[in-house]
Every structure is written in structure tokens, then in C-alpha cells.
Amino acid sequence: MNRTEFQGMRQLFEDGNMIWVENQLNHLKGRVIGFEPDKIEVEIDKHCERWDVNVCSEMTHGYKIKYDEVLKHPHEFDTHLD
Secondary structure (H helix, E strand, O other), X not given: OOHHHXXXXXXXXXXXXXXXXXXXXXXXXXXXXXXXXXXXXXXXXXXXXXXXXXXXXXXXXXXXXXXXXXXXXXXXXXXXXX
């Protein structure tokens, strides 16, 4: 996962969205419960693990969000109700 993807996931999490990730080394899947500078804290089957961001991929909504595109056209992806 690159820095843009990490920051995008973090922003969604801070906005109150539920984020899911998969560890590409062992294929475990879990819900994000926190962030550290280069780690993602994940809940898996009632226990927590910290995964390096470089081995994670996002599974939120069943597809990977392309944050590079979101940053290019933010108004098209705005889900806030004003």
C-alpha cells in the first residue's frame, strides 16, 4: 500500500467509516481499529494485531478505492451532505 492509499484510509477511518484490510502475507482479513505511523491496528477474531502498511491491501466495500483518482477529482467523490 502506498502513502496516498494509507492516508486515504486513515481519513475515512477518522470520518467514522469502517475499514477492512487483508494481510497479503498470510491472507488474514480484519477490521481496522487504529493507525500508527507505519502500522495498521487490525481486529481479527476478537484479538488485535499490528500490520505493516506495506503488506496490507484495503477491502472496504468489496473493492479497492483508487485514492489517486479521488484526489484528482474530489468533488466527484464527495459523500458529505451539506
